[in-house]
Amino acid sequence: MLWRDVFNLVWRSVVSSPLRSVLTALGIAVGIAAVALLTSIGEGVRSYVMTNFSQFGTRIIAINPGKTVTGGMGGMLQTDRPLTLDDAAALTRLPHVEHVVPVVQGAGTVKAGERSRRSDIIGANYAINDAWQFKLAMGSSLPRDESGRSRNFAVLGFKLKQELFGNRNPLGQFIRVGGIRFRVVGVLEEKGQMLGFDLDDIVFIPVDKAMSLFNRDGLMEIDVVFATSTTSAAMAEAVRKELILRHGNEDFTVITQDEMLKTLDKILTVLTAAVGALGAISLLVGAVGILTIMTTTVRERTAEIGLLTALGTTQRQILLLFLWEAIALAMAGGLAGIAVMGSLILLTQWLAPDLPLTLSPFYLGISLLLSVLIGLLAGLAPARAAARMNPIDALRAE
Amino acid sequence: MIQLEHISKTFLLGDQAVHALDDVTLTIASGDYLSVMGPSGSGKSTLLNVLGLLDQPDDGHYRLEGTDTTTLSEPERARYRREHIGFVFQSYHLVNRLSARENIELPLVLAGVPPKDRAPRVNEMLERLSLTDRATHLPNQLSGGQRQRVAIGRAIIMKPQLLLADEPTGNLDSKSGADVVTLLEELNQQGITLLVVTHDLALGQRARRRIRMVDGRIDSDGT
Amino acid sequence: MRTADLLRFDFQVLNRHRFRTLMMLIAMSIGVAAVNLLTGLGEGAKSFVLGEFSMLGKNTLIMMPGKKETSGGMPPITGEAPRDVTLQDAEALRRVPGVKQVAPLIVGISEISFGGRNREVMIAGTTASYFSIRQLPIRQGSALPVLAWDIASPVAVVGSKVKKEIFGERPALGQWLKAGGHRFRVIGVMDSKGQALGMDMNDLIIIPVASAQALFNQEGLLRVMIEVQGSEQLESTRKRVIDTMIARHEQEEDVTVITQDSMLSAFNDILDTMTLAVGGIGAISLLVAGILIMNVTLISVSQRTKEIGLLKAIGASDRDVLQIFLVEAALMAALGAVLGLLVSEGALLAGRLMFSDIAFRTPLWALLLSVATAMTTALLFAWGPSRRAARLEPVNALQGRL
Ligand SMILES: Nc1ncnc2c1ncn2[C@@H]1O[C@H](COP(=O)(O)OP(=O)(O)O)[C@@H](O)[C@H]1O
């Protein structure tokens, strides 16, 4: 049989009971649309999280005290062998290192004149703008003072500046952070939220000042930003060696940003696939639908099958005819589901670009393949039943 | 008493109007026995369907025991069919998945008669139709004559006043056909109004009143 | 028509088309089972996570140094603030009305060594009351002794994992551990207990708070645990605790006091939303099953056209016919739902047997909702075809014309 004739016969059969065909395809369409939507949400969340996490740049290595980061509390805990400012200074001297940011974090009251606000206080240094990609809205960064002798200068997050100064110019003004006077030298651009942490409600002060403010002798974290001239693995190794040399043993943890991003990416990819798989449960029901309807169709067309056999059609040809019909129904459903959901998602992206929705051609392709596979599997049994029909019995059915 | 007054029924076949019933006026006395004959397509079945409240005429009035049926609502007409009219078809129209007993019982079921009241009535009917030993058989396990007897049982289980039979012997051999005719005439003798559409001249001649239809009109009406 | 007769009539129909009926039951049961299984798994995961994190009793307040303006975000968990919360502050809280007991807490990391084995562990400096607030079970020996809080004492209670990794099968009680140049005598071993708010209680050593202050060279406390006399006093006591701290800190509110529930409620909300979401995803398959029911009912109507005509001829009204087809769909949905429930309940039972500490259980709302959704979709989708059947002209139907 010519392909064109196969197509024609299948087409005739599909349109001969249009409502039935539409409903059968609709079952698959709903399932495919669900898979497309769910994977788009998954992909959207993944890319949202990844952008959020990579906003600090990817060439960063974070060092926390303690060998095992216990439940994410690592840096906050006290240790009898802390990471010190001297450790940070030593890392500065390593080759390929561009910036080193020592970090201490706490919370307290920030006052400016009569206004006050309780905010996060981060002790860091001049390098935050380059290391963490914080852009300055006005003024300058913390100065490059000699470690341990920094001046009382502060940089404000955008929201904190608004709360304390409104629209007045804060540069050169004095604020009190935990009772100590600081002069505002800069204000950061708006950054937004990250994991429940408001990046704009922060005051940055020199790290040594923060340590004495919090009465703490260890750093919570040291961030090392390295040049493109080396790899993150090599850099991590160099950092590890240097600190072991200084501490005597490995009582700290080194995490590279790209390692963390990779892990995160892997987790979110698996989650996306899992959510897509949940959506595919409805495809299973759609497959049951095709099986049911195709079986009914074969039974109704018993006489026709008998006639075809009498005219010399081979079993194989009959099998293929019914199989193609099942695949055609499933694929029509798949295409419709993808088309409808795809355009809905594109429309949503256009209307509400903030929603985490990303159409993934990969998953769309997978769903389309899946619909073909469903048609094939669900169509197999009825098609074989049709092919194996005894022509005499089949003709007698008329 | 059945009164048809100027009944008309027109079908559209493509863009051509077919007058299946053309100004038919007819009065049938209770307990009468009529045969309706005529060429194929002359409107016999349509007349039967109108009489049985299966179909509604386009024009005219149909009074059944004094009630004008043309104004009845759908559920009321269903109730009339259930309680006052019995149908027998050429092709039996038995429900294939139901046994002989269940087919006969069906009108009682539709009428909501409690099961304990149904059983004796169905048993009695099976007895009367000599089908007791076939009670649990499915239609495809019965001969044509037996099937038509089941269909007649189903038609009269509700004790209707009017029994309409559309070529009841059309699918039967002469022996079982004769049995079915005997059964129908027995019922008529017991008081039921019987109307038989037939192509069989001999059967038609047996009726007390014979109607001949041509082109949707009553061509002759005699005894 | 009587209900019993209607059901029997429809059962006969279903029985007649066994393959089709079976397929519909499978389709419906997949949907119902998916909803119940997924919500059951979600609920299990939720109770597991919440159980892990609710090691504190219901009546416990957690105080941490520092205060942030933005509410709803992260509390100031680093424990760093310009003004320390001191041991004296914590002692003062013991006298606040409504407070039952108070445990100060300093947590740090240190390397401990014993007989040539080294291991980095978390060390918690606290007091005897910590054991009762956290309901820490002691397997051997005793908990910390009741001491004046500012008195250091070289004693330690070790977690079960620490015991195993440092001492192996040897007895730990009475042995001396070294930690950061200080020596501690093991006086107790804790029983296994899970993670709690980021602290693995098995991989932990507990020493007196004054000893920890010396070990880590730190005055300020990381947390103060406060047990309240009754849960109805939780909120009022929380206010009094904050007032006391304000009074002690020169009229400045620079501590954050949270309840365990307030921390868990965010978790709870997230997990509930997830359970709802996966349940909803499962329910999509009920929609697909509904479409299948519609399709099959359409086929059924077209195959049974003559029967519909006959039923009308012998006196069935439109309503009777409608009922016959709707009840047929409803029956399939109901039977499918029962089948689905059996499958999901069986799977969840197996899950509970395999993971005895996770309570996989379909919440009642999901159970009722899945069955109700199955029935409603079936009826909704069967409505169109059934009405088509009901409205058939009897004369046409008798001749098999739709
Ligand atoms: N449902 C219908 N649609 C169109 N034409 C019909 C329909 N039913 C009957 N007819 C036409 O009406 C005429 C009378 O039909 P019918 O009563 O069945 O005749 P009979 O039973 O005498 O053979 C015929 O010409 C037939 O073709």
Ligand SMILES: [Mg+2]
């Ligand atoms: Mg006729």
